[in-house]
Amino acid sequence: MKYPKSMLLEMLKKMMEIRYFEEKVVDQYARGAVPGLAHLYIGEEAVAVGACMNLTDEDYITSTHRGHGHCIAKGGDLKPMMAELFGKRTGYCKGKGGSMHIAAFDKGIIGAMGIVGSGGPIAVGAALGIKKQNLDRVVICFFGDGASNEGATHEAMNFASLHKVPVIFVCENNLYGISVAQHRHQAIKDIAIRAAGYAMPGVVVDGMDVLAVYEAVKEAVKRAKSGKGPTLIECKTYRFRGHHEGDPNLGLRYRTKDEIEEWKKRCPILCFKEKLIKEKIAKKKEIDQIEEDVKRRVEEAFVYAMQSPFPKPEQALEDLFA
Amino acid sequence: MTKMRELTFREAVVEALDIALERDPKVFLLGEDIGYYGGLFQATQGLMQKYGEDRVMDSPISESAILGAGIGSAIVGMHPIVEIMNIDFLPVCMDQLVNQAAKMHYMFGGQMKIPLVIRTTCGAGRGGAAHHAQATHAAFMHFPGIKIVIPGTPHDVKGLLFTAIEDENPVLFIEDKMMYNLKGEVPEGYYTVPFGKAAIRHEGKDITIVATMRMIHKALTVANEMEKEGIGIEVIDPRTLCPLDKETILHSFKKTGKMIIVDEGNRVGNFGSEVASIIAEEAVEYIQAPILKVTAPHVPVPYSPILEKEFYIPNEDGIRKAIHKVMEYA
Numbered sequence: 001m002k003y004p005k006s007m008l009l010e011m012l013k014k015m016m017e018i019r020y021f022e023e024k025v026v027d028q029y030a031r032g033a034v035p036g037l038a039h040l041y042i043g044e045e046a047v048a049v050g051a052c053m054n055l056t057d058e059d060y061i062t063s064t065h066r067g068h069g070h071c072i073a074k075g076g077d078l079k080p081m082m083a084e085l086f087g088k089r090t091g092y093c094k095g096k097g098g099s100m101h102i103a104a105f106d107k108g109i110i111g112a113m114g115i116v117g118s119g120g121p122i123a124v125g126a127a128l129g130i131k132k133q134n135l136d137r138v139v140i141c142f143f144g145d146g147a148s149n150e151g152a153t154h155e156a157m158n159f160a161s162l163h164k165v166p167v168i169f170v171c172e173n174n175l176y177g178i179s180v181a182q183h184r185h186q187a188i189k190d191i192a193i194r195a196a197g198y199a200m201p202g203v204v205v206d207g208m209d210v211l212a213v214y215e216a217v218k219e220a221v222k223r224a225k226s227g228k229g230p231t232l233i234e235c236k237t238y239r240f241r242g243h244h245e246g247d248p249n250l251g252l253r254y255r256t257k258d259e260i261e262e263w264k265k266r267c268p269i270l271c272f273k274e275k276l277i278k279e280k281i282a283k284k285k286e287i288d289q290i291e292e293d294v295k296r297r298v299e300e301a302f303v304y305a306m307q308s309p310f311p312k313p314e315q316a317l318e319d320l321f322a
Numbered sequence: 323m324t325k326m327r328e329l330t331f332r333e334a335v336v337e338a339l340d341i342a343l344e345r346d347p348k349v350f351l352l353g354e355d356i357g358y359y360g361g362l363f364q365a366t367q368g369l370m371q372k373y374g375e376d377r378v379m380d381s382p383i384s385e386s387a388i389l390g391a392g393i394g395s396a397i398v399g400m401h402p403i404v405e406i407m408n409i410d411f412l413p414v415c416m417d418q419l420v421n422q423a424a425k426m427h428y429m430f431g432g433q434m435k436i437p438l439v440i441r442t443t444c445g446a447g448r449g450g451a452a453h454h455a456q457a458t459h460a461a462f463m464h465f466p467g468i469k470i471v472i473p474g475t476p477h478d479v480k481g482l483l484f485t486a487i488e489d490e491n492p493v494l495f496i497e498d499k500m501m502y503n504l505k506g507e508v509p510e511g512y513y514t515v516p517f518g519k520a521a522i523r524h525e526g527k528d529i530t531i532v533a534t535m536r537m538i539h540k541a542l543t544v545a546n547e548m549e550k551e552g553i554g555i556e557v558i559d560p561r562t563l564c565p566l567d568k569e570t571i572l573h574s575f576k577k578t579g580k581m582i583i584v585d586e587g588n589r590v591g592n593f594g595s596e597v598a599s600i601i602a603e604e605a606v607e608y609i610q611a612p613i614l615k616v617t618a619p620h621v622p623v624p625y626s627p628i629l630e631k632e633f634y635i636p637n638e639d640g641i642r643k644a645i646h647k648v649m650e651y652a
Binding site: 092096097103105110113118121124125126127128132133139155158162321322 | 350376381382384385386387389390391392393394397398399417418421422426427429430432433435436467490491
């Protein structure tokens, strides 16, 4: 492969971090230890990792209710992330945001928004701010197939293309807007075609293939940084868990077991692991080592979260205004 | 000594924006028709010609994009002043305002600042009817995380606008469109009027009237009349709804024991309801008479001049009636 080994292993490691982080949440949610909702990113890891591998801490992202993967891929530290999920004072947002509202501004994570479609206008605003200050940065706006039907998303795309601001719209089409299948919520198959309405490139990529996502976003970053404006990248992907951890039977009310099993065969981590071994880029032992290391660090993050103090009740009154 | 001149409320806004653009390269304006057209109410007149299209940006008719562009650019270091033409259009981008701008500082644990000014206009009297004329300022008091400014004079609109721009939080800056031609003394150059500090526009010992925006001037007309009848009216202009200067209101009320609120908002959930609640909670032992609200009725703004001007908009007659009713308890 044409990529440096270190980058490929970093991609694998990041995807594993997301997977094991989320699996810990599955376990803790089932035990009733996670106070709120948990929308997990399992199955979609290649999108966030492939996209964010193109960014530095200086670049920005906006994220969604299904945001843990974006934050980890963008460099979010597992410890304050896990602490935030448990509502602890040491969390990224001091326990005020929770699973759906993680931000890590020092890592360029502007924040995860719980309202579907609300990130678009803000991402475009950040990109406008970058352009006005002549900074060599980009913004990635993550959103889903559900948000592709929100008016705010379309206002954002029009504005971005009009002013050629450095933003990349990365649509994670996981085929369901909560429980409503794509064919029941929009008349199109490829969301990327909507880019034409805003005179920007629209690209469809395999969202289960981390390198395919990486390549598409790389091109879009180049375009954005050269002042040519935004790109819409649709990543076809799938969530292996339900809409959130309270979604019964992994969403079998609206999708089939067979469908889930078919997509699981395309697991972005398993496939990438096999590819690295098959193409003799890394030995299984080396990969196992990475995996063990990731598991250990997720466990450390969990222990950190557990041992961290809760906020004091009266801290609910802090942070309203700067 | 700062030189004073007479300016209209509109001229004071234009001058403040001009100075703000001049002082700080990070300030830029974004809104519908604010560039070539100079703003629907001419409150950005000439600024695009002076500062160029990059700093005075005409926007698509996309209220969510306007607000989001403001929020996002503020987070990364700019100092945007965005304009939503009429307050009736804010519900179009309510999510960006009340879920994002208002909540981001808090829900992200104070990680980033959002120095964003959102200018908008309110007020009936031009036949704008249901979609271009409401006065919904009080509704936004319900959302923690937004500062709300309601200037009542040309002097204040300029000074409060500078304070809004200096603030590091989202500020909703509401201009009563029926005051744009109101004249008053305005200092030259840069000065600020602080948030959370009400102005006593007229002193009196018998009744406290808290009035907002254009209603201040109607209350003042009546207060001057009443002086001749020997009734002393204290007229308070809160200037900002968030933060609200409770102390000045309570201090006056403890002196008069009688309160009338004059506000163009609809009757239910009116700003006056909050004032009455504050009095009930913090000064119940001083109450000498019913606390009365002189407001718009609880219907959308009607179109026909008979309905709008003669019935909907609170007027001097309504204020006089309220005063006489309250004075029955004197």
